[in-house]
Amino acid sequence: MANNKEKLVEEITSRDVDFAQWYTDVVKKADLADYSSVKGCMIMKPYSYGIWELIQQQLDRRFKDSGHQNVYLPMFIPESLLQKEKDHVEGFAPEVAWVTHGGSAPLAEKMCVRPTSETLFCEFYAKDINSYRDLPKLYNQWCSVVRWEKTTRPFLRAVEFLWQEGHTAHATAEEAEKETILMLNTYSEFCENVLAIPVLKGRKTEKEKFAGAKATYSIEALMHDGKALQAGTSHYFGDGFAKAFGIQYTDANNTLQYVHQTSWGVTIRLIGALIMVHGDDNGLVLPPAVAPHQVVIVPIMQKKEGVLAKANAVKDLLKAAGVRVILEDSDKSPGWKFAEHEMRGVPIRLELGPRDIENGQAVLARRDNGEKMTVTLENIDAEVKKLLAQIQKDMLVRATDHLNEHIYAAVTMPEFADLVENSPGFVKAMWCGDAACEEKVKEETGATSRNIPFNEEKLADTCICCGKPAKHMVYWGKAY
């Protein structure tokens, strides 16, 4: 009997040998994505798009529950519109793609393909908001955006990627700040309960914040190799964009006011996070909540009378119970099927052969820890649902333990540098608030500030870098 410690799949490079190569192998072997002839762009195959659809459904429900509505805005932004907010255009101009021709005729004004839609939403809000009665505007958009990245990797960084971007406008700063935190919390709750990925919530430093934002908050996840991945961001804009775009409303006292705005987004990078947090040397390991197939039924000796019929009956039963199940009835050998669906990270394998049918039972094998158990066919649906819930829970516990075991604290710079170099993970350290120190830490150690948590600890009185009085505790780490 095998467990997940054994390496069954020769094609996948071991995680510990070469994590980057392992990642690329999993993307290919789990049938997630393929390359196209367009540089830096990827083809999301049905399996990865299926994961994205499950992410979308469950996030979208949360957005709707908190009063948000979906809209769709154009993918083109005229140059003049992009340039209305100074910081914003400076942040994005280096990486936008430009459309200069319509057919063969040059355009009077070139347009960029949206790298993000703040400017379009602002233009729209300026027209659409007149009275305090029009507020708040709680809009979200599911779309793709284009950023001309120099280095790309499937799911983690692509020239075009899928995401959702929420854009809201509020009457007061307090309300907008509340929204910013609400959505940050929505993301962290989603990551933990759906993706089984624990995250560190906090505020970004000035240096790391979004172009044009007053404050940026992020959720940071820890990958298996100890590197950090920014899994989602939520921005508070204050009235900066409102002033640049003239988004004003008349309040109850008949006075003109500027709105206060937010934006927030997560991307298909979450799929990259799923791969790098949960995956092992046999491939992908998916939490049941986002697994396109939660159960794969592998019939044994399927040509034998009654085996396929029984397998189909079990499939129908599970389907009726709301389980996403497939019956692997191709004429491949059982061993091949085991390995194939392990690479794809299917949470539960259900083995069903003549021997089982005779005994009125089936074998369930867990993808996350390799455990096998025998259950009776009578209440197979209840058993499977129970096990799916257990796997979802255990995966979060395992990832949380991994995160906690890789958070270190440093008080001196040599200590800090040693941790960053030899103990991959997050390092907590005090900081004076000066961007120069942040820059210096990065230059000397390769670690960047990830975020400043809401519940800061006081590890020391002085900045790890310059020795001046410390203002904040920062999570640092090497990041993707």
Added chain:
RNA sequence: CGGGAUGUGGCGCAGUUUGGUAGCGCGCUUGACUGGGGGUCAAGAGGCCGCAGGUUCAAGUCCUGUCAUUCCGACCA
């Protein structure tokens, strides 16, 4: 955007040094036997050797350019 590596049937690769009829493994198709951890045998199909120029009687192989992928940095979700 800098440095390294790689582009040859669907996938992984050999062949390039020394130019001379394009090969191997896996996969694929058909059939039979098999079946509880990537089965066995038999018979088949499948190639503008990344692309564009050039040298040559002759180019997968040599030269120039270009595109893409990948790894390591810098930049970003």
